[in-house]
Amino acid sequence: MNLGKVNMTRPRAGRAAGVVVGTAVLCAAVACGARTTADKSLKVFIVVDSEGPSGIADYWAHDPRDPFYPEKRQLLMGDVNAAVEGCLAAGATEVVVSDDTKFGVNTIPELIHPEAKLITGRGFGSPVPMLQGVDSSFAGVILVGTHAKEGTPDGVLAHTFTGASGKHRRYWYNGQEIGEIAIYASAAGHLGLPIIMVAGCEATCREARELLGNDLVTVAVKKGFNPGRALLLAPKKTRVMIAAGAKEAVTHARRMKPYRVKLPITVRVQFPNKEFADEYESNHRRKDPKWPARRIDDRTLEGTMTSPVDIIM
């Protein structure tokens, strides 16, 4: 990955073999339950997080008293609107932006691209809370402002769900450590939708490609040196890169396959200490006494999950 370059695979060659190519495209559309050629809608869902946008290297969204809070919200909006522009340039007929930052209230409605719709606030009650508002009529999901998983040495603000709290959760699916990208991807995959683009720091883009394959469009907007320090590209430049990436991703959305986890799956979550694990477990048990996880040591819980909802744990 070169910082400053959008990672795009070239459109597949093979135009000469018209019949074969045409059949392959049709099969792909049928296999993912997606639109037919008669349906001209092209809907894209963009999820935005607060740690991965251009120009950001601290946990600003957790503290509105931060004097730079207004500026950082604007930086986030720059990345979001660039992604919307790219989707529209590729022919998207509907673009929905979902604010998945802390409490879901860090986007600025006044500044959202006029052709986009915005979902904000906390999400409760959805079978897939992280992707509330999305359904199988969408062509794919774009992750903007994403960050690498907890413990990634060169990840900017790398964490898995618990960034500024110090509770530092780590997750494993069937023994493989995963981060929020895999969690989004499995939630989208449950609906038959692929992740089609990821924008964030270099380490985030690497994690996304390792998980979802090299056909994924990734846009690296910064590079981490250690948890508190980063090399930032100019937002004026990254917005151009994000728009180009989104255009490419939507144009070739069918290249990407949904990331489906096979059920049942063993999910493990680990905390830095017993106290955090106790708190987490009792919160879950209060909501659902039959929650299918058990303690395997003082600070680690593990469960065999049979429902796509529970794999988020």
Ligand SMILES: [Zn+2]
């Ligand atoms: Zn996050």
